[in-house]
Amino acid sequence: MSLTMPAPEAAILENRGRLVRRLRAILPEESVIAEETAMRAYECDALTMYRQLPLVVALPETAPQVQEVMALAAEMNVKVVPRGAGTSLSGGSLPLGDGILLAMGKFNRILEIDYGNRCARVQPGVANLAISDAVAGRGFYYAPDPSSQIACSIGGNVGENSGGVHCLKYGLTTNNILGLEIVLMGGEIVRLGGKHLDSGGYDLMGLMTGSEGLLGVITEVTVRLLRKPEAARGLLLAFPTVEAGAACVADIIAAGIVPGGLEMMDGPAIRAAEDFQPCGYPTDAASLLICELDGEPSEVDHMAARVSDIARAAGATTVRASQSEDERLGFWAGRKNAFPAVGAIGPDYLCMDGTIPRGRLAEVLAGMSELAEQHGLRVANVFHAGDGNLHPLILYDANRPGDIEKAETFGADILKLCVAVGGVLTGEHGVGVEKRDLMGEMFTEADLDQQQRVKCAFDPEHRLNPGKVFPTLRRCAELGRMHVRGGALPFPDLPRF
Amino acid sequence: MEVLAPRDEADLEEAIAAAVAEGSTLAVEGEGSKRGLGHAVAARRRLSMAAMRGVSLYEPAELVLTAGAGTPLREIQGLLDQQGQQLAFEPADYGRILGGLAGRGTIGGAIAVNASGPRRIKAGAARDHLLGFRAVSGRGEPFKSGGRVMKNVTGYDLSKLMAGSHGTLGVMSEMTVKVLPKPETEETVVFAGLGDAAAVALMTAASGLPAEVSGFAHLPDGGGRTGLRLEGPAVSVASRRAALLRHFGGEAGVLAEAASRAFWEAVRDVQPLAGRGEQLWRLSVAPADGAATVARLTERGLPIAGRLYDWAGGLVWLAIETGRHGHAIREGLAGHATCIRAPEEVRAAEPVFHPQPPALAALSRRVKQSFDPKRVLNPGRMGEGL
Numbered sequence: 001m002s003l004t005m006p007a008p009e010a011a012i013l014e015n016r017g018r019l020v021r022r023l024r025a026i027l028p029e030e031s032v033i034a035e036e037t038a039m040r041a042y043e044c045d046a047l048t049m050y051r052q053l054p055l056v057v058a059l060p061e062t063a064p065q066v067q068e069v070m071a072l073a074a075e076m077n078v079k080v081v082p083r084g085a086g087t088s089l090s091g092g093s094l095p096l097g098d099g100i101l102l103a104m105g106k107f108n109r110i111l112e113i114d115y116g117n118r119c120a121r122v123q124p125g126v127a128n129l130a131i132s133d134a135v136a137g138r139g140f141y142y143a144p145d146p147s148s149q150i151a152c153s154i155g156g157n158v159g160e161n162s163g164g165v166h167c168l169k170y171g172l173t174t175n176n177i178l179g180l181e182i183v184l185m186g187g188e189i190v191r192l193g194g195k196h197l198d199s200g201g202y203d204l205m206g207l208m209t210g211s212e213g214l215l216g217v218i219t220e221v222t223v224r225l226l227r228k229p230e231a232a233r234g235l236l237l238a239f240p241t242v243e244a245g246a247a248c249v250a251d252i253i254a255a256g257i258v259p260g261g262l263e264m265m266d267g268p269a270i271r272a273a274e275d276f277q278p279c280g281y282p283t284d285a286a287s288l289l290i291c292e293l294d295g296e297p298s299e300v301d302h303m304a305a306r307v308s309d310i311a312r313a314a315g316a317t318t319v320r321a322s323q324s325e326d327e328r329l330g331f332w333a334g335r336k337n338a339f340p341a342v343g344a345i346g347p348d349y350l351c352m353d354g355t356i357p358r359g360r361l362a363e364v365l366a367g368m369s370e371l372a373e374q375h376g377l378r379v380a381n382v383f384h385a386g387d388g389n390l391h392p393l394i395l396y397d398a399n400r401p402g403d404i405e406k407a408e409t410f411g412a413d414i415l416k417l418c419v420a421v422g423g424v425l426t427g428e429h430g431v432g433v434e435k436r437d438l439m440g441e442m443f444t445e446a447d448l449d450q451q452q453r454v455k456c457a458f459d460p461e462h463r464l465n466p467g468k469v470f471p472t473l474r475r476c477a478e479l480g481r482m483h484v485r486g487g488a489l490p491f492p493d494l495p496r497f
Numbered sequence: 498m499e500v501l502a503p504r505d506e507a508d509l510e511e512a513i514a515a516a517v518a519e520g521s522t523l524a525v526e527g528e529g530s531k532r533g534l535g536h537a538v539a540a541r542r543r544l545s546m547a548a549m550r551g552v553s554l555y556e557p558a559e560l561v562l563t564a565g566a567g568t569p570l571r572e573i574q575g576l577l578d579q580q581g582q583q584l585a586f587e588p589a590d591y592g593r594i595l596g597g598l599a600g601r602g603t604i605g606g607a608i609a610v611n612a613s614g615p616r617r618i619k620a621g622a623a624r625d626h627l628l629g630f631r632a633v634s635g636r637g638e639p640f641k642s643g644g645r646v647m648k649n650v651t652g653y654d655l656s657k658l659m660a661g662s663h664g665t666l667g668v669m670s671e672m673t674v675k676v677l678p679k680p681e682t683e684e685t686v687v688f689a690g691l692g693d694a695a696a697v698a699l700m701t702a703a704s705g706l707p708a709e710v711s712g713f714a715h716l717p718d719g720g721g722r723t724g725l726r727l728e729g730p731a732v733s734v735a736s737r738r739a740a741l742l743r744h745f746g747g748e749a750g751v752l753a754e755a756a757s758r759a760f761w762e763a764v765r766d767v768q769p770l771a772g773r774g775e776q777l778w779r780l781s782v783a784p785a786d787g788a789a790t791v792a793r794l795t796e797r798g799l800p801i802a803g804r805l806y807d808w809a810g811g812l813v814w815l816a817i818e819t820g821r822h823g824h825a826i827r828e829g830l831a832g833h834a835t836c837i838r839a840p841e842e843v844r845a846a847e848p849v850f851h852p853q854p855p856a857l858a859a860l861s862r863r864v865k866q867s868f869d870p871k872r873v874l875n876p877g878r879m880g881e882g883l
Contacts, residue, residue, distance in 0.1 A: 116701050116785035139707070161650045168647060174654065175625050188856035195783035196832040197811055198611060198622050198661075200850040201879070202861050206624060206657020210650045230707045250558040256581055256678030295709060299733030355646040358559055387647035388559075427648035435651075442651055443641075450640040450868070451653050457863035469652065482517065482636060482870065 003050060003433055005467045008098035012055065012078055019076055020056055023100070026068045031106070033057035042083070042101050046148070047091040047434055049404060054081065054095035061106035063181065063189060063219040070217065071187040073100055079463050080185070082213040084124060084156030087148040089351060090432030092160060092212050092468060099466075102217060104155050110134055111220070117195045118225045119178055124155020124218045128162075131223060140225040143170040146428070147336070155218045161210030163428035165261045168386035169294075170226070172428070174209040179222030182208060182215075185459040195222060207454070212430050213465040215458040229294035232260065233304050234328040237311040238285035238318035242266060245287030246361040248314035249385045252291065255310060257303055261292035262386035263335050266365060269342065269380040269393070273334035276341030281334050282318050289385065290331050338382045342393045350394040350407045354418030355427035358388045367417050368392060375410040377403075389427035390418065416441050431469045439471050453479050498524075500543040506631065506639055506670045512544060513668065514637030516873045525664035525875055527567050527603030531610055533595040535663050535878040536849050537841055546605055549670055554645070557582055561628065561645050563673040566605030573604055577676055585677040586623045587614025590766045594777055595838055599766070605669055611661035614765035615712035615726070618704075618808045624660035626675045632659065632667035635869020645673045658864070664875045665883050666868035680711075680728035685757040686741055687750040688723040691715070693788040696723040697810040699745060701785045704809045706744060708737045713809035714764040724752070724760055764807055767814050774802030774816035776839040782832035784811035790830065791815070797825055823847040850880050858882075 023032045033039055034056045044051040060066045073080050079099035086093055095101045107123035113135060122131060128149040132141040145164035146152055163172045179193035192205040208215055239245040245264055265288045274281045281288055293303045304321050311319050322328035342349050356364050372379045378395040392414050396407040415425050419442050425435045456476035466473060503509040516523050524540035546567035554563035557580040564573060570588060577583050588607040592599040613622035629643025642655035659669060696715035703710055703725055712726030727734045742749055752760055782790050787810025795801060800818035821843060826834045833851040862882040
């Protein structure tokens with residue numbers, strides 16, 4: 001493991017017994033897990049290559065309990081790592097050996113569904129899909145749909161600003177929530193937003209979303225509900241080159257069409273999916289697009305015809321429009337199986353998550369092939385093409401010595417390539433521990449210092465989820481110091497009136 | 498007042514660093530069209546972003562545009578028009594209601610006040626369209642956040658924080674926004690003669706239908722007009738119009754293209770309330786509560802000179818005659834009330850922005866301090882300590 005986490009503090013480890021006793025005074029006996037075998041269930045999230053036993057696991061079920069745990073942590077100078085369903089792909093909820101793992105799984109109730117205001121108030125441990133399921137009978141749904149939606153919690157979605165395959169049209173988590181209740185490290189409860197749109201004041205809800213559990217613990221979320229589109233059709237489009245597929249994506253968008261979903265797979269991903277479970281993908285194609293159009297039925301048909309024309313003009317060798325719901329789902333089957341399919345040939349894979357300007361796709365894929373050769377590993381690509389979010393799946397064999405390290409270095413090189421063409425390190429999986437040490441590729445020290453100053457406004461002692469997101473932890477006192485330069489009115493050249 | 502007009506980021510950094518060094522303050526502005534928003538700022542100098550203008554990147558097929566903060570909105574909209582695209586958040590033009598000229602304002606100003614129009618309810622607010630920015634903090638240090646791609650969770654989302662911060666945290670030098678295609682056609686279905694409560698009930702019902710309405714407004718004047726905007730390909734608009742009329746029955750008029758655009762421009766810019774009453778308040782509430790909120794305030798004896806509902810009832814505009822009513826408006830309100838226009842003595846005497854509970858107010862002050870510890874930028878614009 002190449003990652004260094006902050007060294008556990010001896011004083012905290014020595015006080016473990018007292019901490020556990022104090023936690024048991026706040027929470028019921030079964031909600032404090034301190035035995036090693038039971039804690040094993042919490043030693044990692046979905047980034048399984050990193051594991052660490054927590055100091056102790058606490059499972060609160062009310063906001064006042066969270067407040068008390070936070071106050072205790074502050075009093076005893078103990079760190080806190082919040083955790084939802086543990087599906088983070090970036091190690092966002094990797095425990096600390098000297099930190100309380102605050103597992104929010106008992107916050108599992110939908111508190112209110114308000115159809116008149118098209119929103120629902122839910123506790124953070126409710127699974128993403130459970131929200132849509134609860135309102136499906138009335139024709140509503142919650143739009144962001146990360147592929148782990150059956151398991152991942154809405155609190156974790158807010159922490160990571162999770163996306164999914166429909167982001168270009170419907171946005172990410174940040175565009176689909178109305179309110180939050182959070183507990184700060186100081187123990188204060190703060191409510192942000194509500195059932196209304198856009199409060200005055202600083203948009204702390206926007207800031208909290210995607211802050212990876214470093215700023216506060218989420219104890220309630222108000223999500224927006226959308227009316228389900230009346231109709232949806234899929235188009236399966238295959239191209240002889242990556243360039244042609246990428247050009248088709250650009251042409252669709254330039255024509256003023258914003259599809260509900262627009263996914264691309266490259267040759268290796270197409271063949272892996274088809275080998276795993278045949279679903280009618282043309283295995284000789286270099287790129288495959290799945291374009292989903294949703295909305296009013298006549299509009300969907302109109303758009304499907306236009307996209308088909310655009311695809312043909314872009315050189316598509318296969319253009320199929322779904323004629324039934326079964327056929328539409330069939331188009332998606334291979335894409336949805338892409339990860340296990342790649343896992344089947346891997347035998348292991350590392351899922352990366354960069355975003356690039358779409359126009360640079362062909363160039364980035366070519367660069368990736370070169371890198372694959374250099375590192376001696378294979379890579380398959382699935383791509384949220386509409387929004388430029390790329391998921392290279394690096395194939396490796398964990399049982400072959402040195403392969404994990406090679407895969408990680410290859411992954412880092414891919415992300416550096418994404419940044420070099422104007423993209424970013426992570427589109428939806430978060431920085432966590434996985435990309436922490438790459439932050440300098442994208443941000444200057446001044447950029448990161450300003451982000452850490454924001455952290456200081458919430459958590460001046462760095463007790464909440466330290467060791468994530470930022471490559472170096474800077475003390476708040478040091479960050480706050482002003483370096484005053486120059487004297488009065490030194491700007492002789494500055495135009496003034 | 499002396500005006501500093503940086504030409505580039507280095508100038509901007511120098512201007513702010515110098516203000517920090519000499520312990521002075523700066524009032525930040527673009528074209529000055531929103532000078533009347535928020536509390537009056539008593540700053541030593543004015544920092545004009547007007548010279549930092551120009552579109553440095555526009556890629557229609559990627560739906561992104563990067564511009565200097567001082568770029569006039571009309572220039573950006575002109576460029577987007579040529580490609581059949583738009584800023585989908587429909588930035589409002591408060592020029593006229595603030596007693597100034599219409600058609601002015603910069604992209605920096607629109608983002609800084611999170612000026613979102615009727616389509617906010619479907620397409621999101623200004624804050625949802627800011628993908629990334631470069632800025633100089635109140636510490637005089639340049640920093641950036643976000644990027645030029647649609648999907649990005651690398652580091653804290655400081656774009657959300659900057660949008661709506663009224664220039665009190667940092668001065669954005671350039672910003673990248675998401676742009677979207679303009680709909681092929683638009684029209685507005687107008688129901689006449691509804692009272693406030695019935696209109697809000699209709700809008701609530703309509704927002705639960707799959708008709709994809711992109712604007713819901715009720716103008717009570719002249720017996721009441723309730724408008725539902727439909728956008729998209731003509732075939733789809735026609736079919737959704739038919740569905741709405743089937744669902745609600747009764748008589749409805751239809752405003753086509755230009756008339757529809759004029760209707761929504763009026764709603765966006767609150768034109769029906771221009772020149773009415775001494776004060777203008779903007780209430781953001783749960784949409785279904787819009788009419789009940791106004792009824793309660795009327796009962797309390799608030800001298801309401803005019804009202805307008807947008808966002809399906811979730812955005813209530815109130816023109817108020819005179820006096821101090823902040824407390825009465827806000828008491829028991831589940832939402833936020835902001836005073837948009839009032840004489841300076843009223844704005845000095847009561848909070849323009851909705852007062853926050855103590856823990857939240859303290860957190861907001863700490864956030865301000867993390868960017869601008871000496872309170873150099875627009876001090877007090879958003880209230881005490883900000």
